[in-house]
Amino acid sequence: MIIRRLIIYSYQLGEILKEYRFNEFGLNLILGEKKGQGKGQETNGVGKTTMVESLDYLLGGSCPNDFVGKPELSKRDILLILEISSGDQDIYLARLINQPDAGYILPNKTVSFDLTQWIDKDDDGYKKYINHVVMGLNEKTPSFSALKEYIIRDEKAGFLNVGLPNRKAMNEASNLAYLFNLPHDFEKEISNYKKQHRELNQKLSIIKSFKDEISDLKIREKKLNKEIQELDNIIQKVNISKKLSKDAENYQLSKSEYNQLQNSLFELQHIKKQYQSNIQDLKTKLDEIKLLNDIQPFYEQLIGFFPEKVEKNQADIEKFYNFMVENRGRYFSHKISEIDYEIDKKQKRINELNKTIQRQTKSFRNTDIIADITKINEDKSIKFEELAQIRVKISMDQEKTNITAEINRIKQEILRQIEIKLDIFKSYEEKILNLKEIFNELVIEAYGETGIFDIELVNDTSLNATTGRVKINCTIDDEKSHGRLHMKINIFDLTWFLNGLNYRDNLTFLMHDGSYSKPNGDAKFKLLKYIDLELKARAMGQYFATVNVNELENSELSELDDANCVVARLVRTDDNKERFFGFRYTT
Structure with missing residues (x-):
């Protein structure tokens, strides 16, 4: 153009x-x-x-x-x-x-x-x-x-x-590589594989996060299947009395657990308040000790100097309470965080039990057979929903082997891709030498000296590496000065510009x-x-x-x-x- x-x-x-x-x-x-x-x-x-x-x-x-x-x-x-x-x-x-x-x-x-x-x-x-x-x-x-x-x-x-x-570093590297007439899309191609790798890693992390639950989930799955079967049998036989008896038993269990959790919750809240009070007491005591700083002018005005022992005692006391606020205060704060976690967990369980108890009490209020059957179907629906969630987690755990295999396949593909791209990059050796010659010719022309012009392909295949990126670096002497830095940038641009005239119009x-x-x-x-x-x-x-x-x-x-x-x-x-x-x- x-x-x-x-x-x-x-x-x-x-x-x-x-x-x-x-x-x-x-x-x-x-x-x-x-x-x-x-x-x-x-x-x-x-x-x-x-x-x-x-x-x-x-x-x-x-x-x-x-x-x-x-x-x-x-x-x-x-x-x-x-x-x-x-x-x-x-x-x-x-x-x-x-x-x-x-x-x-x-x-x-x-x-x-x-x-x-x-x-x-x-x-x-x-x-x-x-x-x-x-x-x-x-x-x-x-x-x-x-x-x-x-x-x-x-x-x-x-x-x-x-x-x-x-x-964005990847886009900039691609743009510069294109201007220098070098492969510009290697990193973007490999980044697609790395994106899949990251997504699978994230999925694997989720699966691993509940690996300790799997045994319990499988037991719960069997129990739910049994309970659903029992409900089906009750409906088929219209044996409502058995269902009411079962509900009464479950109600007692739920109510007992609910009361225990409430007592535990009250106890935790009391302990939390005590820890908060301890922290505040330490801070208050430290503030009171800091007020003793006014005692030094008092002594100096009264007797002309501040006694060394008094000064040392004051410093030691302040240091002690600073230490207590820093260390015991941190300990109390950590304990409060642990208690908050337990309170949150117990509160969620209390909320679940509250809904369960409300649902169970309906059975005692409903005497109509149709209403009872409807209630049984509602129970089945809730159990099916829980069962579906459990089965998703179990199936994900079973999928772990497949995900790991897919991650390994992607890693192998990245290795294969970078080997191919390294071979392609080697074919540019003569062009890279020509770029170095152009750069140094320009530096010699301006300053009568040579510079350093390097081009490399990143072949590190670790997940966070810029695999496939063509990195172009150059330096000249004393480039920290503004004048030389500007000239280096001029020469850098002129290098790709002059080189490009050989290949494109x-x-x-x-x-x-x-x-x-x-x-x-x-x-x-x-x-x-x-x-x-x-x-x-x-x-x-x-x-x-x-x-x-x-x-x-x-x-x-x-x-x-x-x-x-x-x-x-x-x-x-x-x-x-x-x-x-x-x-x-x-x-």
Whole structure:
């Protein structure tokens, strides 16, 4: 893809306000100039970042926040138009600043300002067109909106590190691997197996959590089956008297257990209150002792000094009660937690018994045979419900062996997958060596030294490992300084950019906004000049960079200017016509 021209059109005025033509290959320098050399003449705020943000907006990005709610932009009704070439097709892309939720497409060789001749799309449709048609990306590749964050580096957050802040690590690694023309989807493929592994682990944990209950559950299952059979026999024989006798027996058992639990509950609540009182007593005593701190001024005022023995006794007592609050208080708090657990468990059982007793008493109030049979069926329904829950747990326990076998199968599959991917990754050795050469060539060009550029495939197959991730790391000397860090990021991006020109014709541009403000002038000039010559030698690739006039020597600027690298000169003037829009839109 080639970015050819940017047009700024005003519907209010019915005219083109600004037009910027770009080099189809080589360096495209967006220069912030001074009006003069006088005091207060600066190059910031003339529109360098605004131009980059406008290009981003036209290529599917969001409307820049700086454009929202600006009266000067709204009243002029600004249309931004980008002329590009994609494959063998010329395309115009347009966005209205007053209509950020829409985009316009004109596959034509001639631009028109009549939007009825354009194909209009909503914001999502416009982004899909950029992704699929302009960039030639698909569902198997990262989206252009994700890649664009690295292709058009943001001035504020783009140069903190080679990675971007607050991004999901797996997605970022995939995006960078794709830009470096390396396998980018290994980790995502393996993560699907790990997701299954985690789900099965969770299921296995649930099963193991009630393994101690299984024997009791099986006994309870047999008992419920027997009780249900007895109820069926009673219904068949209409032997209500036996049922009433059985209910009376069960009622006595339930009532007895209920009373015992209530007594136990009252006792636990009393003990809990006692522990709480003990904690409060310790804290109160410590507060009282701390009040003795006022005794030192009293002694000093009375006898002129604070007796050593009194001071030591006071300190020892305070230390003792601090220790008691810390240790005994923790002990009492722990005991309270244990009691709360027991209270909760007993209260739940009391609630269950209360419902059971209420149900059992119905039998004594119902004398009608139909009502009694209905009551028996209700009992059966409750027992069947409990039986179903028990059988689910028992069947899950029986499923444990199958789950363990499935987990082992998944582990084996992950091992098999990573072996396959390691073999594939080895086939990239020559390409990786070429990437290292490009990186070091750029470092040598800028600083006359080499750096370190490493690429590795994570083959650790443990559950929490980033198995299959392609990790790309680079370092240069003294990169803790802001200038060198920014240059390292520039070189990192330029490495994938130059390498990619050998393999693809869609991602053929790179934009760096503000990344040359901190590096020293000599290094950045050498790098900019080298990139321009390299791209012109290839007759392919566009590198956009913003630079202030005071960030390069006059001779260096002249050399870049003579090489036609400067595509925009943005200047503070009294009439503001040399700004990006041709007017000032901020107050």
